[in-house]
Amino acid sequence: MKRPSVRITDVAALAGVSAGTASKALNNTGQLxxxxxxxVRRAAAQLGFTPDARGRALSSGRTYTVALLTTDSSGRFSIPIMRGVEDVLSAGELATVLxxxxxxxxxxxSYLRALVARGVDGIVVTGRRTEPRPPIDVPLPVVYALAASTDPADASVIVDDAAGAAATITHLQGLGRTRITHITGPAHHRSAAERAEAVAAALCTEPLFGEWTERWGRQATDLVLRQxxxxxTCGSDQIARGVCDRLRELGRSVPDEIAVTGYDNWPVMALAxxxxxxxxxxxxxxxxxxxASLLLEAIAGKPHHGVLELPAQLVTRESTLGA
Amino acid sequence: MKRPSVRITDVAALAGVSAGTASKALNNTGQLxxxxxxxVRRAAAQLGFTPDARGRALSSGRTYTVALLTTDSSGRFSIPIMRGVEDVLSAGELATVLxxxxxxxxxxxSYLRALVARGVDGIVVTGRRTEPRPPIDVPLPVVYALAASTDPADASVIVDDAAGAAATITHLQGLGRTRITHITGPAHHRSAAERAEAVAAALCTEPLFGEWTERWGRQATDLVLRQxxxxxTCGSDQIARGVCDRLRELGRSVPDEIAVTGYDNWPVMALAxxxxxxxxxxxxxxxxxxxASLLLEAIAGKPHHGVLELPAQLVTRESTLGA
Structure with missing residues (x-):
């Protein structure tokens, strides 16, 4: 499987320039x-020349590698975040270490020590919870995603959960619904508390806190039907799916009698x-x-500070609109 | 957040040796x-000294980085595989680039060119399908996981799907079931075809091929009940969940009247x-x-060849055993 590797001198010869000039042309340096x-670029493409990233790393003092540090073993949240990070970084020819x-x-x-020793250019920290977390202690640019750093001097990007939850209420009220109730996860989870607080003013009952499970959705349905x-409105798609299942078993029509909304747009739940x-x-x-964009700016010497909240997006389907 | 970095000379001074001796001690080279x-190790630990991985990479010609190349954007299959790969590699202080x-x-x-340029030590190739795939063309050690390489000279690690499917039949027959039927995904998917073939001899009907969805499980249930x-037995947990839902809606008891088995042990389906x-x-x-272990051996100059099949494991729960 070995193939002879093309060298910068081969590219230079084909382009009719010196190796130094070829290197400057490919590295976008010098006056050419x-x-x-x-x-030179055409010659490099023609020969399939791949510049030696290690050489580039040495001369620039950078490794062109960024780490994504996650606490989310299931990948439910970190996989889409990773796709986004990788999108931006791979366009800039940086590798993402997971x-x-x-x-x-x-x-x-232990990971942080290894990453510092390895000389990564920066770190994105993410997880499966939205609770602010203590900052990591490394001499490198860092950006926090999903869960903000507790240090306001750090750069964090999070989802505007309150606005997302409020959008479900606006949608339901626009459909003429007035007796709205809320079923969600554990009260000590920030994602449950924040979503519940955002919808509280519109509710006809107290929010019901429980678990992030379909089973809880089914059980809670029996409790709220008396009202x-x-x-x-539910704090997760899993809960909402349980609610829909229980309502169907009770012969109550969704959405004609009772409209239902979820949260997360997790396809395996929301579509099934x-x-x-x-x-x-x-x-x-x-x-x-x-x-990833904020991290690239920090690596380039222009760090951001504070928490950036990105909007969530309401996705409408049959559970409120009907067939 | 910057902290002063400890240098090898600091470690050497504390240990009362020369910098060269300290380096040899930490790199496990030389006659000491x-x-x-x-x-020297105690001094390094005391000072929180982190050896410069880039220096090590340069002197050894290795980057101590391995890439995991995956086609599985959802992470359903690649996340657990990645956890396993990372387990082995991080114990050996190698980083995993995703x-x-x-x-x-x-x-x-484009990724392969970048990985070669970067000088990764090796590549694990994985995906979301079990169909053998064409090998990648790189001058590096490579191991294929989940989907084998079509080149028998390559090293591949796959799941013994036929034995896994056969285990469900043995289990059901052990419970006295004799009129067994099979519902699965598309016939052109290897995972569907192989599982169906492995159970065919025990079946009272032809396997039903369809989609990997709960909806297909519900629809197919109506078709097979006439027999x-x-x-x-189902080719996936999603299908099996649909089967259980439909049987419950029809008032048929699982497992008393009809036992059901899934495939994958995907918690969000199998447990819900x-x-x-x-x-x-x-x-x-x-x-x-x-x-990852095979890749490490290949990197050390001892490559394996051919396909290694690992056993799948039957997990028994209420859908066959009852409450």
Missing amino acids: SQETRAR CDTRDDPLREQ RPDAI SRPPLTTVDLRLEDLGRRA | SQETRAR CDTRDDPLREQ RPDAI SRPPLTTVDLRLEDLGRRA
């Missing part, structure tokens, strides 16, 4: 005419639900892209 | 006494199903660990 740069800390502080410390709601769920998409790929 | 090595090709051959080519099965599913766990973390 556009025409010379173009000729480090899954599995929510273990010792593992996190005769015409809409149930009967009916498919109106829900809130966290736009996690966007979040990853923004975090 | 155990005692000297231990003293490259998500999104099933796009151009993107794959009065006492067990339905009513009842929870007896299913086959692909042990993807193990797969990742084995692939």
Whole structure:
């Protein structure tokens, strides 16, 4: 499988320039005419020349590698964030190193030491919860995604959960629903508390806190039906799917009698639900892209500070609109 | 956040040796006494010294970085495989670079060029399908995980799907079930075809091929009920969940009247199903660990050849055993 590797001198010979000129042309340095740069690039493309990233790393003092440090072993949240990060970084020819800390502080410390020793250019820190987290202690540019750093001097990109939850209420009220109730996850989870608080003013009952499970959605449905709601907003798609299942089993029509909304736009739940769920998409790929862009700016010496909140997006489907 | 970095000369001073001796002690090279090595290591630990991985890379000609190239954007299969790969590599202080090709051959080519330029030590190739795939063309050690390479000279680690599917039949027959039927995904998917073939001899009806969806599980249930099965084995947990839902809606008891098995042990489906599913766990973390171990051996100059099949594991739950 070995193939002979093309060297910069081969490219220079084909382009009719010196190796030094070829190197400048490919690295976008030095004073060269556009025409010379173009000729060298064509020669490099023709020969399939791949510049030695290690040489570039040495001469620039950079490794062109960024780490994504995540506590989300399931990948539910970190995979779309990673796609966004990778989108931006790979366009800039940076590699993304993945480090899954599995929510273990010792593992996190050990990764951070290895990343510093390795000389990565920067780190994106993410996880599966939205609770602000203590900053990591490294002499490198860092951006926090999904969960903000508790240090306001750090750069964080998070989802505007309150606005996302409020959008479900505006949507339901626009459909004429007035007796709205809310079923969500554990009250001590920031994502549950924030979503519940954002919808509280519109509710006809107290929010019901429980678990992030379909089972809880089914159980809570029985509890809230006594209040005769015409809409149930849920803190997650899993809960909403459970609500829809239970309502169907009770012979209650969704959305004619009771409209239902989820949260997350997790396809395996939101689309498999009967009916498919109106829900809130966290736009996690966007979040990853923004975090990576901020990190690139920090690496270039222009760090941002503070928390940037990105909008979530209401996605409407049959659970509120009907077939 | 910058902190002063500790240098090898600081470690040497504290240990009372020369910088050269300290370097040899930390790199496990040279002729030094155990005692000297231990003293240098203690000094390094005391000062929080992190050796410069780039220096090590230069002197060894290695980057201590391995790439995981995946076509599985959802992460359903690649996340557990990645955890396994990372387990083995991070224990050896290698970093895992993630490259998500999104099933796009151009993107794959572009990643491979970048990885070669970067000088990664090796590549693990994985994806979301089990169909053998054409080998990648790089002058580096490569191991294929989940989907084998079509080149028998390459090293591949895959799941023994036929044995996994056969285990569900043995289990059902052990429970006295005799009229077994099979519902699965598209016939042109290797994972569907192989699982169907492995159970064919035990079936009372032809396998039903369709989609990897809950909806297909519900629809197919109506089709197979005419044959009065006492067990339905499914090619995926999603299909099995749909089967259980439809049977419950028809008032048929699972497993008393009809036992149901899934495939994949995907928690969000297998555990949320009513009842929870007896299913086959692909042990993807193990797969990742084995692939990474084979890659390390290849990097050390001892490449393996051919396809290694790892066993899947039957996981029994209420859908066959009852409450």
